[in-house]
Amino acid sequence: MKRVSKELKELNDVTIRFAGDSGDGMQLTGTQFSNTTAFIGNDVSTLPDYPAEIRAPIGTTYGVSGFQIHFSNIDIQTPGDSPDILVAMNPAALKVNLRDLKKDAVIIVNLNSFDIKNLRLAGYETNPLEDESLHGFDVIQVPLSNLTSKALEDSGLSVKEIARCKNFFALGMMYWLYSRPVEPTVEWIKSKFKSNPSIASANEKVLMAGYYFGENTELFTTKYHVEPAKLPEGTYRSISGNEATALGFLAASVKSGLPLFLGSYPITPASDILHELSKFKNFGVRTFQAEDEIAAITAAIGASFSGALAITTTSGPGVALKSEAIGLAVMTELPIVIINVQRGGPSTGLPTKTEQSDLFQAVHGRNGEAPIVVIAASTPADCFNMAIEASKLALKYMVPVMLMTDGYIANGSEPWKIPEPDEIPAIEVKFREEKEGYFPYSRDENLARPWAVPGTPGLEHRIGGLEKANITGNVSYDPENHEFMVRLRARKVKNVQSDIPDLKVTGDKDADLLVIGWGGTFGSITEAVNRARKKGYKVAQAHFKYISPFPKNTGKVLKKYKKILCPELNLGQLNHLLKADFPVDIEPLNKIQGLPFKSSEIENKIESILGVL
Amino acid sequence: MSDTEVKEIKYTSKDFTSDQEVRWCPGCGDYSILAQMQRSAPDFGVKRENIVWISGIGCASRFPYYMNTYGFHGIHGRATSIATGVKVNRPDLSVWVASGDGDLLSIGGNHFIHVCRRNVDIKIILFNNRIYGLTKGQYSPTSEKGKKTKSSPFGSIDFPFNPLSLAVGAGATFVARSMDRDPKHLQEMIKRAANHKGTAFVEVYQNCNIFNDGAYELLTDKSTKADNVVVLEHGKPLVFGQNNDKGIRLNGFTPEVVNLTEGKYSVNDLWVHDEFDPDTTRAFIISQFTEKPGLPTPIGVLKQETKSTYDHDLHEQIDNIKITKGEGKLRDILFSGNTWKVGNN
Numbered sequence: 001m002k003r004v005s006k007e008l009k010e011l012n013d014v015t016i017r018f019a020g021d022s023g024d025g026m027q028l029t030g031t032q033f034s035n036t037t038a039f040i041g042n043d044v045s046t047l048p049d050y051p052a053e054i055r056a057p058i059g060t061t062y063g064v065s066g067f068q069i070h071f072s073n074i075d076i077q078t079p080g081d082s083p084d085i086l087v088a089m090n091p092a093a094l095k096v097n098l099r100d101l102k103k104d105a106v107i108i109v110n111l112n113s114f115d116i117k118n119l120r121l122a123g124y125e126t127n128p129l130e131d132e133s134l135h136g137f138d139v140i141q142v143p144l145s146n147l148t149s150k151a152l153e154d155s156g157l158s159v160k161e162i163a164r165c166k167n168f169f170a171l172g173m174m175y176w177l178y179s180r181p182v183e184p185t186v187e188w189i190k191s192k193f194k195s196n197p198s199i200a201s202a203n204e205k206v207l208m209a210g211y212y213f214g215e216n217t218e219l220f221t222t223k224y225h226v227e228p229a230k231l232p233e234g235t236y237r238s239i240s241g242n243e244a245t246a247l248g249f250l251a252a253s254v255k256s257g258l259p260l261f262l263g264s265y266p267i268t269p270a271s272d273i274l275h276e277l278s279k280f281k282n283f284g285v286r287t288f289q290a291e292d293e294i295a296a297i298t299a300a301i302g303a304s305f306s307g308a309l310a311i312t313t314t315s316g317p318g319v320a321l322k323s324e325a326i327g328l329a330v331m332t333e334l335p336i337v338i339i340n341v342q343r344g345g346p347s348t349g350l351p352t353k354t355e356q357s358d359l360f361q362a363v364h365g366r367n368g369e370a371p372i373v374v375i376a377a378s379t380p381a382d383c384f385n386m387a388i389e390a391s392k393l394a395l396k397y398m399v400p401v402m403l404m405t406d407g408y409i410a411n412g413s414e415p416w417k418i419p420e421p422d423e424i425p426a427i428e429v430k431f432r433e434e435k436e437g438y439f440p441y442s443r444d445e446n447l448a449r450p451w452a453v454p455g456t457p458g459l460e461h462r463i464g465g466l467e468k469a470n471i472t473g474n475v476s477y478d479p480e481n482h483e484f485m486v487r488l489r490a491r492k493v494k495n496v497q498s499d500i501p502d503l504k505v506t507g508d509k510d511a512d513l514l515v516i517g518w519g520g521t522f523g524s525i526t527e528a529v530n531r532a533r534k535k536g537y538k539v540a541q542a543h544f545k546y547i548s549p550f551p552k553n554t555g556k557v558l559k560k561y562k563k564i565l566c567p568e569l570n571l572g573q574l575n576h577l578l579k580a581d582f583p584v585d586i587e588p589l590n591k592i593q594g595l596p597f598k599s600s601e602i603e604n605k606i607e608s609i610l611g612v613l
Numbered sequence: 614m615s616d617t618e619v620k621e622i623k624y625t626s627k628d629f630t631s632d633q634e635v636r637w638c639p640g641c642g643d644y645s646i647l648a649q650m651q652r653s654a655p656d657f658g659v660k661r662e663n664i665v666w667i668s669g670i671g672c673a674s675r676f677p678y679y680m681n682t683y684g685f686h687g688i689h690g691r692a693t694s695i696a697t698g699v700k701v702n703r704p705d706l707s708v709w710v711a712s713g714d715g716d717l718l719s720i721g722g723n724h725f726i727h728v729c730r731r732n733v734d735i736k737i738i739l740f741n742n743r744i745y746g747l748t749k750g751q752y753s754p755t756s757e758k759g760k761k762t763k764s765s766p767f768g769s770i771d772f773p774f775n776p777l778s779l780a781v782g783a784g785a786t787f788v789a790r791s792m793d794r795d796p797k798h799l800q801e802m803i804k805r806a807a808n809h810k811g812t813a814f815v816e817v818y819q820n821c822n823i824f825n826d827g828a829y830e831l832l833t834d835k836s837t838k839a840d841n842v843v844v845l846e847h848g849k850p851l852v853f854g855q856n857n858d859k860g861i862r863l864n865g866f867t868p869e870v871v872n873l874t875e876g877k878y879s880v881n882d883l884w885v886h887d888e889f890d891p892d893t894t895r896a897f898i899i900s901q902f903t904e905k906p907g908l909p910t911p912i913g914v915l916k917q918e919t920k921s922t923y924d925h926d927l928h929e930q931i932d933n934i935k936i937t938k939g940e941g942k943l944r945d946i947l948f949s950g951n952t953w954k955v956g957n958n
Contacts, residue, residue, distance in 0.1 A: 039953050184951055233956025235948060247947060254943045261702050281934040283941035286701055286927060291727040295694035298687065302667070302698025305685055306706065310698070328688050418952065421943045454683040454699070454706050457662045462631070462678050464668075464686025474633070475678070 006215075007222045013072040014178065014226060015080030018170065019097045020089030020110075021058055022051055022065040025167035030067025031413075032171055036184045038238040038415045041228025042071040045523065047079035047596070048411045052268070052351045059121035064096040073227040077523035077530075079412060081598035087170050089113060089144070091122035098134075106138045108173070110166070112145035140219050144169055151209035155202050165206040172210025179225045182211055232417060239416040241380040241409035241520075242269070245313075245339060246276030248387025250283060253309050255388070256395060256427035260285045261303035261310045263296035265318065268351040269407040270341035273313040293321035297338065301325060304334040305463075307431065307453035309391055311337040316345045316358045319402075323366050326400050330370045330489060332463045333441070333449045335394035335401075337387075342406040342519075344594040353594025354408035356519055357570040362402045363548050363577060369486045371493040373397070374548035376404040378522035381416040383409065386545065392427050393496055398448040404547075406569075408596045409520040432459060440473030447492040449473075494549050503542050503551040507533060511540035512610055514561035516586070518544040518574050521567055521597055528602035537610050544574065550581065558584045563609055565589060567602050624655035631681040637672060642793035642819035643740060647679055649796050650738075653803040654680075659707045666709050667696045669716040671747050672821075673740035676711035690721030693728040696735045697923075704924040707807070708735040714755040715745050718774050722754070729783035729812050731923040736806045736813045739776055744825035762824075776816045777900035777915060781893050786811035788896065789914040792818040794833040798844070798912060805914060811922050832910050845899065845913030850883035853909050860884075861908070868898055870907055888914050 016033070020026045027048055038044045047068040056063030070080030085106040088094040090113040101107070114129055128134055129141060148166040155162070168189075175182050186204055193200035214220055239247075253260035262285065264274040278287045286308070290296035297312040304310035314322065319340050329336045342358045344350025362374045373393050377386040383405055390403040432438060432450035435458040441449050452459040461473060469476035470485060505514070507529055517525045522543050529541045542557055544550070558564060558578065566575045567589040575586050589605045591597055629651040637643045654664070664682035668674035670689035677684030683706075687695045692710045700708045710717075717725050717739050728735065744762065745751040751764040755776060759768040780788045787809040791802040799817065806813035818829045831837045843853040843861065851861040858874050860883040871878040890896065896916035902908040935941075 035951055039951050041953065041955065228955075231955045235952050235954050237948070237950050237952045250946065251943060259702065261698065263698060280941060280946070281931045282938045283943075283946075284931055284935075286931070288697070288701055288927075290694065291723055294691060295697070295724050295727070298691040298694040299698030299701065301687075302685070302695035302700075303702040304698075305695075306665070306699045306703040308702045310702075324688055325691065332685075417955075418947050421947065454665045454703065455663055457660070460662055460681055460683050462633075462666075462684035462686065464677070464684075465670075465688050466686065 006220065009222050009224050011224050011226050012074065013070070013076070014085070014224070015068065015070045015083045016085050016087070016174065017066055017068040017083040017097060017100070018087045019064055019066040019093035020167070021092070022053065022063045023055055023058065024065070024089045025164070026065045026067050026089070029167045029171045030069060032185045032188065033174060033180070034069045034071075034413060035238050036175070036180045037069065037071045038236065039184050040180060041231070042073065042226055043076045043229035043231060044069060044071045044238065044413070044415055045076055045079045046070070046413045047408070050352055057121075059090060059092055059118045061092045061096050061122060064093050066093070066097060071226060073229050075229060075231065077527040078596070078599055081600050087174065089166070089170070091118050091124055091128070094128060095122050095124065101137070103136060104138065106140065107134065108140045108142060108170075110144035110170075111141040112143050142173070142213075142219065147209065147213060148206050151206050152202055155198070155205070157198065157202055161199070161202070165202050168203045168207040169210035169213070172207040173214045176211045176214030177220060177223060179223060182207060231415065234417040236415045236417055238413050239381055239384075240272070240411060240413040241377065241383040241405050242272035242341070242411065243276055244381055244383035244416065245377075245387050245403075245405060245410070246273045248384040249277065249309070249311055249337075249391065250280055250285065251384070251421070251424055252388045252391035252427060253283065253285065254421070255424055256309055256391065256429050258307065258309040258429060261300060261308035262287045262313065263290050263298075263300035263303070263310070264288070264313045265290050265293045265296045267293075267315045267318050269343055269410050270313045270315050270318070270339065272410070273339065273341070293318040294325060297322040297325040297336075298328075300336055301329055301332070301334060304329070304336050305332070305453070307451070309395070310335070311339065313339040313341070315341050315343050315351075316361065317348065319358060319361055319365070326372065327366045327368060327370045328465045329400040330366070330372060331465050331468070333398045333489075335398050335451075337390045337394050338400060338402045340402060340404050341410045342404060350594040352407065354406045354520065354596055355569050355592065355594060356406060356521070357573065357592070358404070359518070359547065359570065359573040359577070362404060369490065371490050372548065373399055373401040373493055373496050374404065375401065375546050376519035376544065377409060378519060378543055378545060380409045380412050380414050384416070388424065388427075393499065395427060395429050396448065396499070397446055397492055397496055398451065399493060399496075404519055406520040431456065435459065439471045441468055442471050446495055447488060497549045497552050500546045500549075500551055502553040503544065503557050505540050505542045505557055507540035508538040511538045511561065513538070513563045513565060513606060514540045514542060514558070515565045515567070515602070515606065516542050516544065516574070517567055518547060521569065524597035524599050525567060525602055527599035528606060531599065531603050532606045536613050537606060539606060539610075547574070547577065550578075554578070555582045558582050563587065565605060565609060567591070567597055567605070569597070624661065626651040626655065628661060629654045629681050631679050633678045635679050636675065638823050640822040641672070642742065642821070643672060643676070645793040645796060646738070646740060646799065646817055646819060647676065649799040650680065650803060653800045653807070656804055657707065657807045659807075663705065664707045664709065665696075665699055666711060667692045667699065668711045669721055671713035671716045671745075673711050673713040673819075674716060690716055690719070691724060692716065693721060693724040693735070693737065697728055697731075697733050700733055700735050700924045701927055704734070704928055710735060710737045712737065712739055713746070714739065714741045714743060714753045714776070718754045718776060718779070726779070726783040729780055729785040729814065732784065732786050732811045732920050734811055734922040734924050736809075737815070738803075739814065739816045740819045741776060741816050742819045742821035742825055743773075743828050744821050746821050746824055750824035775900060775904060778897060780814040781897050781900055781916065785814045786920050787813035787914070787917045788900075789814070790816045790818070790912045792829060792833055792912060793820060794829075795912070802914070809917060811918075811920055841909050843902075843909040843911050845886050845888075845911050845915065847886060847888040847914070850880050850885050852880065852883065863895075863898070866894075866898065868902065868905070868908060870909075888917050890916065891918065
């Protein structure tokens with residue numbers, strides 16, 4: 001075999017997108033690439049993008065599944081605006097993703113899939129590899145399917161099984177191109193296909209074939225290297241938002257000494273939290289896959305009544321169904337956490353796409369005056385902290401807490417510096433046991449009522465959704481009592497302010513503009529602010545993790561800036577909530593496309609507000 | 614429950630009476646159900662603090678306020694799912710649901726069939742008055758077709774549910790019926806439900822004297838009861854009638870009323886009730902007596918079976934996995950998967 005001499009080029013920062021049919025294994029390929037990349041010390045941020053259909057018609061544009069990975073030798077915040085390189089497994093994948101690429105991006109295509117049939121399925125009249133439509137791009141045509149078949153010609157596998165291995169060829173090739181080790185994936189293949197050794201060895205063989213193809217082919221003249229990022233010292237793993245959420249609640253269960261009860265009904269994009277927590281039976285976690293969203297939360301309320309750390313996971317449509325039950329938890333003053341992994345709405349909306357349009361629903365979406373605590377995670381790894389925080393607040397104040405995440409951070413992943421369990425503070429919980437002076441609706445200094453769980457002798461009591469008299473907890477229709485209780489429940493939620501950190505402002509002290517946001521837009525906003533500041537703009541940033549109640553210093557912070565910009569993936573819901581409480585002018589930047597912000601979109605807005613320097 | 618526990622407890626019905634003023638309409642059948650429950654509870658052999666009553670919305674759902682146990686007055690239709698949460702988290706508790714025909718079979722119908730399917734170890738008492746009482750008199754899912762109510766002035770066009778057939782079909786492991794005006798029988802059914810391990814369903818015919826008065830009069834009035842009600846007893850033939858002069862025989866799959874005084878049939882020809890019959894076909898046929906003119910209304914235990922319960926299986930799974938995988942350690946889980954180190958540590 002002839003050796004091809006290759007140039008090695010250092011890069012600081014790369015964005016790759018794998019794209020193919022939803023049956024092509026692109027999510028797996030992307031996940032493997034990002035895990036390996038994180039493993040060798042680059043900072044990584046990922047963005048999976050898949051269709052709602054499990055198997056849309058093969059070869060069509062509806063069925064295209066993608067996975068974007070941004071990695072770097074510095075601390076990065078987002079999965080990258082535009083890919084530097086696209087791996088397109090078929091014409092449909094090329095067609096769907098072309099408009100997102102950088103002008104001079106590299107496109108690697110599976111040449112074998114560009115036949116008449118697939119071109120027609122993708123809606124191409126002429127072959128883009130043969131006309132001018134890819135002008136300016138660096139197109140590399142690899143006969144990926146043929147090379148895979150050739151590598152497996154003696155494997156004894158069926159044609160179909162062989163075809164399914166081709167994603168590993170692409171992965172191996174990309175490992176070579178970006179100087180990544182194959183070992184972590186080889187290990188993974190061995191354990192994943194433990195029960196099917198012939199598939200395991202085929203996948204490994206194809207992975208290696210892809211790797212060596214990169215080394216030997218004349219198609220690639222350059223190989224790239226990205227130095228590890230200088231991350232803070234510690235032990236790391238790659239984690240998605242949904243995994244981090246699950247681990248956060250597991251940690252909260254351990255730290256509070258309470259059994260974790262999850263009532264859940266499967267829903268995209270929240271189901272992975274249910275899947276994760278179902279694995280932790282040896283921690284005593286009770287997962288209950290209910291018959292519907294309402295049963296899921298009401299079972300959780302029953303579990304809370306009987307002394308569990310009770311949570312329910314869902315997405316917007318599920319929250320709508322749970323609304324009445326959330327009101328019940330407000331009225332019965334029981335601790336419960338509702339996790340909303342937001343997706344595009346209204347109604348069924350865009351199940352697999354991200355959005356931030358459930359904030360009004362979270363804060364106000366119930367009958368009656370029914371305040372709850374609403375908090376939001378800002379990155380995949382932050383979901384861990386916020387799950388613990390949600391549990392802590394619910395248990396301390398005996399209130400429902402809604403934790404907002406979204407499809408983008410739930411499915412996206414980043415390196416996570418794993419905390420030592422000993423460093424996570426304990427969550428103090430005290431069940432009421434003394435009979436003396438017990439009343440179901442008496443109050444502690446936080447206005448929380450005592451948690452007296454069934455099984456406690458002498459504290460038998462009845463609670464429910466009817467208005468209760470303060471202290472005694474008896475059903476009360478008294479007009480003054482009702483107003484008193486409405487105000488008390490509002491005050492109780494407001495009191496949480498004393499427990500939460502102040503709104504943190506970063507960036508320029510003498511900034512001309514404050515960029516605010518909440519939840520999963522943190523990465524895009526941070527990157528945009530950093531870039532603008534590099535250009536010389538004076539910009540500050542503040543990101544809300546606590547929305548109901550807002551941090552104590554919110555008004556003070558907002559008042560300080562002449563101009564405020566609030567990018568949101570909705571029509572301005574945080575903006576409205578802030579304006580209702582504070583007399584400030586906030587410029588909106590709204591995007592409702594089921595997609596996260598590109599940093600450049602926010603950066604452009606910052607520049608247009610502050611003018612040309 | 615353990616034997617020692619039984620000896621410790623000496624409750625009377627008063628111990629189960631809460632300090633709350635009972636607010637049902639005077640003459641309501643619910644009073645009797647409450648009284649029979651308070652009289653039966655001392656015999657459960659369960660400490661008062663380990664009993665939880667859960668309800669949804671409706672007249673019947675006020676029930677937990679009046680029982681001096683732990684209680685939860687939930688939202689409409691969701692009593693069985695709240696109860697599921699309590700029982701799954703705390704299998705040591707004795708969990709009871711009080712629900713009406715609207716609450717359990719209309720808005721809560723989905724949860725009802727699923728709790729039966731899972732065989733969660735809870736006891737469900739259905740207060741069936743065949744009418745919406747609390748919302749002041751609309752037809753319910755158990756109202757007979759053609760019923761004239763406020764929301765069906767020209768007669769309801771809905772076919773009703775047969776609650777017993779539904780429970781048998783959904784897989785409830787204990788299915789029984791009783792009546793508010795048969796206190797002794799009702800107490801017996803309550804106690805037998807209490808002793809059952811698994812989802813126990815007891816339908817109680819309950820008179821709403823305001824909106825549906827006399828719905829069950831034929832079954833409860835002394836002069837007509839014997840000819841219209843057959844009491845199911847395990848191992849005994851289905852005999853009924855003023856002078857025990859009638860019986861039911863099974864002709865293929867068709868139940869028939871036969872006269873025992875005419876010489877053609879004797880007690881030996883009758884259907885002998887078997888509560889434990891593993892084939893639910895006969896229980897289903899009994900549940901359908903009320904759909905067929907001429908057949909008496911059955912009360913008593915239609916069926917019971919021993920089957921593992923959801924709450925038990927969940928905790929057994931937890932215990933088994935703790936043995937095979939070892940008690941969970943947070944650090945091991947957090948640091949699992951592909952990890953890597955940055956820096957010198």
